Amino acid sequence: MIPPMLAANPRLDRWARFEADGRARIAFGRMEYGQGVLTALAQMAADELDVPFDRLNVVHAATGEIPDEGLTVGSMSIEFSGPAIRAACAEVRALFAAAAASRLGCDAAELDVRDGAFLRGGQATGLDYWSLAGEVDLAREATGDASLKAPERMRLMGRSEPRMDLPPKLFGAAFLHDLTLPGLRHARVLRQPSPQARLRSLDEAAVRRAVPEVDILVDHAFVALICDTEADAARAHAAAEAAASWEGVRAMDPALSEAAALKTLPHEDFAAGAAKPGPSNRRRIAAAYGKPFLSHGSLGPSAGLAQYKDGRLTIWTHNQGVYPMRALAARITGLAPEAIEVIHGQGPGCYGHNGADDPPIDAALIAMRRPGQPIRVQWRREDEFGFAPVGTAMLMELSAELDASGRLVDYTAEIWNTPHTGARGTAVAESALPGYVAPPPPPQRLMPDGSRFSGGLLNATPSYAIETTRTLEHVIETPIRSSSLRSLGGAPNTFASECFVDEIAEAAGQDPLAYRLGMLAEPRGRTVLTRLSEICGWARRWEIGTGRGLGLAYDRHRGRGAMVACAAEVDVETEVKLLNLWCVCDGGLIVNPDGARNQIEGGMIMAGSWTLKEQVKLGGAGIASTTWDDYPILRFSDVPPIEIELIDTRDQRPCGLGEVSQGPVMAAIGNAVAHALGARVRDLPMTREKIAAALLKD
Amino acid sequence: MRQTIQFTLNGLTTSVEAEESDLLLDVLRGQLGLFGARFGCGAGQCGACAVLVDGKVAAACHTEIGALAGKRIVTVEGLGTPEAPHPLQAAFLELQAGQCGYCLSGILIGAKALLDGNPDPTRAEIARALDWHLCRCGVHNRVMDAVALAAARMREGAGA
Ligand code: FES
Ligand code: FES
Numbered sequence: 089m090i091p092p093m094l095a096a097n098p099r100l101d102r103w104a105r106f107e108a109d110g111r112a113r114i115a116f117g118r119m120e121y122g123q124g125v126l127t128a129l130a131q132m133a134a135d136e137l138d139v140p141f142d143r144l145n146v147v148h149a150a151t152g153e154i155p156d157e158g159l160t161v162g163s164m165s166i167e168f169s170g171p172a173i174r175a176a177c178a179e180v181r182a183l184f185a186a187a188a189a190s191r192l193g194c195d196a197a198e199l200d201v202r203d204g205a206f207l208r209g210g211q212a213t214g215l216d217y218w219s220l221a222g223e224v225d226l227a228r229e230a231t232g233d234a235s236l237k238a239p240e241r242m243r244l245m246g247r248s249e250p251r252m253d254l255p256p257k258l259f260g261a262a263f264l265h266d267l268t269l270p271g272l273r274h275a276r277v278l279r280q281p282s283p284q285a286r287l288r289s290l291d292e293a294a295v296r297r298a299v300p301e302v303d304i305l306v307d308h309a310f311v312a313l314i315c316d317t318e319a320d321a322a323r324a325h326a327a328a329e330a331a332a333s334w335e336g337v338r339a340m341d342p343a344l345s346e347a348a349a350l351k352t353l354p355h356e357d358f359a360a361g362a363a364k365p366g367p368s369n370r371r372r373i374a375a376a377y378g379k380p381f382l383s384h385g386s387l388g389p390s391a392g393l394a395q396y397k398d399g400r401l402t403i404w405t406h407n408q409g410v411y412p413m414r415a416l417a418a419r420i421t422g423l424a425p426e427a428i429e430v431i432h433g434q435g436p437g438c439y440g441h442n443g444a445d446d447p448p449i450d451a452a453l454i455a456m457r458r459p460g461q462p463i464r465v466q467w468r469r470e471d472e473f474g475f476a477p478v479g480t481a482m483l484m485e486l487s488a489e490l491d492a493s494g495r496l497v498d499y500t501a502e503i504w505n506t507p508h509t510g511a512r513g514t515a516v517a518e519s520a521l522p523g524y525v526a527p528p529p530p531p532q533r534l535m536p537d538g539s540r541f542s543g544g545l546l547n548a549t550p551s552y553a554i555e556t557t558r559t560l561e562h563v564i565e566t567p568i569r570s571s572s573l574r575s576l577g578g579a580p581n582t583f584a585s586e587c588f589v590d591e592i593a594e595a596a597g598q599d600p601l602a603y604r605l606g607m608l609a610e611p612r613g614r615t616v617l618t619r620l621s622e623i624c625g626w627a628r629r630w631e632i633g634t635g636r637g638l639g640l641a642y643d644r645h646r647g648r649g650a651m652v653a654c655a656a657e658v659d660v661e662t663e664v665k666l667l668n669l670w671c672v673c674d675g676g677l678i679v680n681p682d683g684a685r686n687q688i689e690g691g692m693i694m695a696g697s698w699t700l701k702e703q704v705k706l707g708g709a710g711i712a713s714t715t716w717d718d719y720p721i722l723r724f725s726d727v728p729p730i731e732i733e734l735i736d737t738r739d740q741r742p743c744g745l746g747e748v749s750q751g752p753v754m755a756a757i758g759n760a761v762a763h764a765l766g767a768r769v770r771d772l773p774m775t776r777e778k779i780a781a782a783l784l785k786d
Numbered sequence: 787m788r789q790t791i792q793f794t795l796n797g798l799t800t801s802v803e804a805e806e807s808d809l810l811l812d813v814l815r816g817q818l819g820l821f822g823a824r825f826g827c828g829a830g831q832c833g834a835c836a837v838l839v840d841g842k843v844a845a846a847c848h849t850e851i852g853a854l855a856g857k858r859i860v861t862v863e864g865l866g867t868p869e870a871p872h873p874l875q876a877a878f879l880e881l882q883a884g885q886c887g888y889c890l891s892g893i894l895i896g897a898k899a900l901l902d903g904n905p906d907p908t909r910a911e912i913a914r915a916l917d918w919h920l921c922r923c924g925v926h927n928r929v930m931d932a933v934a935l936a937a938a939r940m941r942e943g944a945g946a
Contacts, residue, residue: 122886122923250882257823257887258875258894261821261865319812386890387826426831437886437923469827682882686925690885693924716831716920724913726896727926 089233093172096428101226103176112139115147117157118165122437122682125165127251135244136177138201151410159409167744187223239738248682264406265391265434269462274318276325277450278311281709282338283519293329298327310520312454342707344567347378347481350504352537353564361558372488377584378771379508381704382479388436389472392448394455394460401428406435407444431479441571444478449515451559473714477511479573484584494596499557501548503552506566508543508576543576550585552607575747582751586641587758590705617653619644624655633766639759641752650675650743654752656760666728676740688749695723695750699757793854796864806852811835822862822891833919836892843899862891877936885923893919897933
């Protein structure tokens with residue numbers, strides 16, 4: 089079957105072709121932002137073609153240049169883009185092999201490719217991709233019929249190739265933020281304090297006193313300060329902030345910062361799974377877990393550039409997809425998509441829908457009103473924290489029934505959250521424009537089986553054989569701009585369910601590892617969990633309540649992805665100190681093992697940070713935590729040694745690994761803390777106050 | 787009032803015309819066109835803009851240019867080049883210590899300051915020296931390993 093991404097972009101030469109300079113031009117529709125996707129996809133392309141890695145020309149992402157694969161999200165590049173590029177390259181190779189065979193008067197099956205050259209019986213034939221390029225027309229539709237390389241023939245897949253994007257990042261300029269254009273103007277937007285706010289007045293004279301040369305753009309509630317230097321733009325912006333007054337500013341209730349407060353907001357309900365359990369005398373336990381709003385916390389505030397010239401708009405962005413950016417810009421500016429070109433550049437890690445879509449739209453709106461001028465907008469740290477979408481808070485109310493033997497037979501997850509991808513395809517600047525009407529909500533996404541997709545339901549029920557499960561999701565009208573954050577509801581749900589499984593095991597009077605293995609039939613999952621118990625030294629686990637704890641957790645992400653088990657060892661006095669983390673992962677074919685380890689470990693550290701430290705505080709006109717002092721994350725001294733083991737299952741389908749380690753590590757920490765304290769902290773983050781409260785209660 | 791301010795930048799005598807209160811980060815990324823020091827917070831809270839001033843780590847986003855007359859400033863561009871990398875840069879590449887890389891120039895500067903004063907730091911000392919620097923991608927362990935590797939190489943080099 090033809091991979092869906094190839095079917096959507098069937099022209100073979102959009103993916104691969106051979107250039108006169110002796111290189112193979114390869115294009116992907118995926119954006120690199122530090123996750124190593126370009127390197128891994130290039131490995132797949134080079135391997136299927138049998139072209140040396142250093143003869144690839146991986147095309148810079150821009151509209152018109154690369155296939156349209158939508159957004160680079162959901163850790164799906166390896167799983168979905170990988171098969172497309174592999175199938176395209178395998179087909180290209182087969183077409184060239186056929187051409188070589190007809191030249192040589194032999195059967196294509198007699199030919200092999202080495203370093204881009206065709207061999208027959210191990211001998212050079214004098215033919216290679218480049219010498220045959222004139223004979224093979226790649227301007228044709230892919231059939232998806234060529235067979236992919238079997239694992240034993242892979243030369244590059246499965247090898248830890250160094251990342252292609254890393255070297256420039258160690259020597260200076262490397263990011264979109266560093267791009268300069270001739271005549272570049274620097275602009276800042278005076279943001280509405282909240283989406284409903286209207287500009288009552290702006291004392292422009294006061295702004296000009298601060299920066300005489302400033303160009304002040306006012307269109308309804310959209311206000312921009314445009315200068316020659318960034319420093320002047322910052323000064324003008326600061327002056328404008330003091331010189332503006334707004335009306336209709338939202339007053340955010342700080343109490344909404346807490347997950348439990350979600351229940352007080354209007355919501356829509358969706359039930360799925362089995363009917364409610366009837367009355368029975370089975371043992372029933374219940375617990376509620378919470379996770380607050382989280383910031384993506386990208387290290388660099390987002391930036392973007394735009395220029396409008398001769399009716400054409402060019403946008404430079406570090407967002408998650410050039411085609412979605414073009415669609416967004418077209419909707420907001422009213423230009424036809426064909427009049428917009430979008431060029432991608434490297435940015436700080438985004439981990440989902442952070443602020444990256446916004447400054448390019450700010451810049452585009454300014455550029456349309458100042459034709460000819462290249463405009464750069466650099467968001468401040470306060471903008472990124474205060475106006476970028478946040479990951480939604482979640483409340484997870486779980487209940488379970490055990491039969492007489494202590495077996496888990498009935499499981500209910502009742503989840504309260506805002507839509508996980510709510511702000512996708514919107515920009516914060518929109519509501520400031522004249523005549524703004526909110527775009528209609530996107531159509532309901534469906535799962536492959538036709539059921540309703542919701543980010544809040546990912547990993548909602550644990551990855552074991554349980555007779556009866558059901559979910560009830562309450563989707564809340566969000567009080568704050570929220571959108572996708574790495575794993576959507578997957579990690580928080582795994583945190584809750586895998587902590588709850590420990591509670592269930594305790595109720596059943598069983599060891600948490602043995603209890604899990606008792607419900608886990610899948611042999612690959614059992615291997616992962618068993619191996620984890622060995623490397624973390626589960627057998628040495630000591631009695632509860634000593635102040636030191638060891639906990640573990642298991643999950644198969646989205647019920648179909650990588651199988652991952654994590655363990656944590658912690659020390660808890662007034663705060664949680666992470667001593668060690670472990671992870672064992674079976675992700676099928678791993679294209680770049682070192683890259684996979686890097687992703688898994690990064691996910692573990694981020695999730696440790698979510699678990700122990702992070703909470704977006706609401707208040708004022710929206711978000712109250714707008715600096716790193718208000719939003720602490722894990723630091724070097726907080727990061728423990730981490731051991732990761734990858735199970736080699738290269739004959740299995742590859743899985744994305746960017747969001748599989750967070751949930752299990754969060755739950756492992758939760759379970760380790762409960763083991764250390766003899767009391768459970770169910771509401772994140774596990775701060776000093778929450779620990780004290782849990783100890784008082786239990 | 788604009789004035790001429792002179793200092794040493796990555797070993798070269800440099801002078802700029804600027805307001806005394808202009809921030810070093812804006813001057814570096816603006817008129818000097820050096821983009822290694824990165825904007826992360828503008829408030830001294832993240833370490834992305836770190837540079838060395840007379841050998842000490844400083845937040846370029848919080849340092850006024852007027853205070854730098856006659857000082858020696860080093861940015862990540864002064865450490866090494868792709869052709870002749872500093873041992874730290876070589877070790878970061880070797881261990882693939884980075885994801886998005888936005889934090890790395892600041893971290894390299896912090897690590898250089900550490901190794902200048904302590905050629906054989908423990909893991910805890912490395913962590914403490916880098917604690918000001920935030921990394922959101924979670925490459926902390928690789929970074930600490932790379933700093934230790936560079937330190938070992940530099941000790942060997944110094945002894946040879
Ligand atoms: S940008 Fe200077 S410390 Fe963050
Ligand atoms: S590598 Fe991305 S912030 Fe450190």
